[in-house]
Amino acid sequence: MNLAIAQIRRIFCGSLLMLIGLALGGIFPEKMMAQQPGFGDVRANETENDTLSLPPVRQRVVEADTQFVHYFLFDQPFRKHDLLDDPYRNRALHFDLARGRPLEYATTGHLGGAAHPMLLEVPNEIGFRPGIEDYRLYWMKIEDQPYFRQHRAYSDLMYAQGSLQDENTTRAMFSTQFDDGVNLSLEYRRINHQGNYNRQRNFNTFISASLSHFSEDGKWYNFGTFLSNAVLAWENGGITTDTLFNVEFFEDDRSLIDVFSENAESRQQQRAVYLSNYRLLSKANIFGLELPLYLNHYMSFGNRFFRYSDNSPNPEYYKDFFQSFAGMRRFLEVATHEQRLGIAIGSIFNTESTRQKNYLTANLLWVSHRVRFDPESFRSRQWFVQASAGVSPGSFLSIEAEGALGLGDDSGDARLNARADFSIGRGPELYGELHFLRRAPSLIQNRFPSPEGYVFNSDLPRYTHSSIGGGLRWEHLFLDASFRQHLLFNLHYFNEDGKSDYLDETVAIPQLRVSFKPDLGPLVLHSHFFWQQQSRRELGIPSFYLKQRVAAMGQLFDQALDFQIGLEGLYFSGYEAKRYFPALGNFMLSDRRVESTFRAEPFLAVKIQTFEAVLRFENFGYIFTDRIDYQFDGYPLADFQWRLMLRWQLND
Secondary structure, eight states: OHHHHHHHHHHHHHHHHHHHHHHHHHHSHHHHHHTSOOHHHHHTTSOHHHHHTSOOOOOOOOOOSSOOOEEEETTEEEEEEETTOSOGGGOOOOSOTTTSSSSOEEEOSOTTSOEEESSOOOOOOOSOOOSSGGGOTTSOOGGGOEEEOOSSOEEEEEEEEESSTTEEEEEEEEEEEOTTSEEEEEEEEEEEEEOSSTTOEEEEEEEEEEEEEEOTTSOEEEEEEEEEEEEEEEEOOOBSOSOOOTTTTTSGGGGGSOBSOSSEEEEEEEEEEEEEEEEEEEEEEETTEEEEEEEEEEEEEEEEEEEEEESSOOHHHHGGGOOBTTBEEEEEEEEEEEEEEEEEESOTTOTTOSBOOSEEEEEEEEEEEEEEETTEEEEEEEEEEEEEEEEEEETTEEEEEEEEEEEGGGTTOEEEEEEEEEEOTTSOEEEEEEEEEEEOOOHHHHEEEETTEEEEEOOOOOEEEEEEEEEEEETTTTEEEEEEEEEEEEEEEEOTTSOEEEEEEEEEEEEEEEEEOOEETTEEEEEEEEEEOOOOGGGOOOSEEEEEEEEEEEEETTTTEEEEEEEEEEEEEEEEOOEEETTTTEEEOOSOEEEEEEEEEEEEEEEETTEEEEEEEETBTGGGSSOOOEEETTEEOOSSEEEEEEEEEEEO
């Protein structure tokens, strides 16, 4: 018996040492190989015939299962993208759009729900806006729609599963190219998320279907896309207390916590068809270059609505928005039709170059909205002049700018974005940026009708936001550092009662931003930092933000498997946390200030070619303390939740 136990112990210890050796060999392959005897050491004791009988040492060559996945974005024909251009060490390794980016969005902890940016940036949309879906980060948008250019079919599958069955995310994308230049792309996304508290759940479904056609003679480029976004959310309005059960996240006690609304539900939906085509006319002389001249026509037809209902409303929670004890209803619907005609000068859709630096576009856009905001309805018609240009006098300098100007009733709306890049060889690149936006308030900011009149009916002035700054980018060091000065005038916001208001003053916000991802061999060290002067709580942004990833990389099984194991942390401070008001579909002021918060998440990621698996443990650390982590007032984040993500990209 003792001999058997000893034998088992020797086998176990030997296996453990072998696994440790494999891991060390994956992380430090050069050092492990250096400790092995070379062929010269062996041949010293061998005969010439024995030496000749040794097989040659060859490097294992594996053909990539997915490669050359190139695409263009809608209405951005002068820039080509590659889905596989980021090295594995720089991948997001996250399933959540709000958190898988270097600069995260603040969330309610409810996947697929309301989110708010932490970094202050100049908005880009002008003209009529309902204002409801401003923070629907998870929606599929036409400006993010890819159009692929490749000769092999491409598939991208992702599935993420949480600790509960009703906490999962699915994404599937397929694209194929036909011989006649037609490309078909389909994409499906689904979020099914049971929230952390009583009466909190999301069902999000996003579908897109796209057709693109490139004629063989290069004279026609045609695009068509159907988009559908649908969100069904059970909205509880947040919890009513700051005291949580000690074992809330390990048992079913979370369903016992009181919330402001136990019968509220919101539905949001958007469906639209977008059509665009380019026709080559002739050559044009611009910036001293002979470039192709295209005629462009674009049109879209879409419908979107927002419906909110509560069968047993709490008058203390809804305040002036309250209607009757029989129930609360809000409905907003917008039907939109767009027509645009213009020209484009430049070598568009050029697969030989990643970015075209000499181009010019000019367009006239007409937009019609048919609006129903119970109990009123009306129409809105708008005209805009749009233009964009890029010029590169040499390889060291490039300048790009784009803008739009409203006409008629929207003559006060305008936007301008300009950027200049200066670089010499492989050294650092200097750049300067200018952003300007002036726009009218959204519909939901201007008024909120009800059967008894208006909850509020404001005549808010136009909002103006500008920023100027510059920075340094060094691709060889993966370093990007920049400074911006923001100026905001007539800032629109919702006060503590959910009513719209504005700041009749100029708010100056200096901002420093740094991203550093050095190549340290087997060590991964990613740092994303920003500081912005938080001078007004109406902004709802933190003053300091630091996101850090520390991990070790390695390879196993003859370099067939890559892995990362590490920790990702997020720290921010000086945050004036807003409150999400579901009946408004927006955020309003609160009295909560988050002085500082830190979140740590251990993770393990493995990759075999383009198959990836990531296991994450979210909000690890709060289970050992009594602290409650907030990003929005009334919505504390859950402690220690695990999630497994699987993703596979494949060429047929």
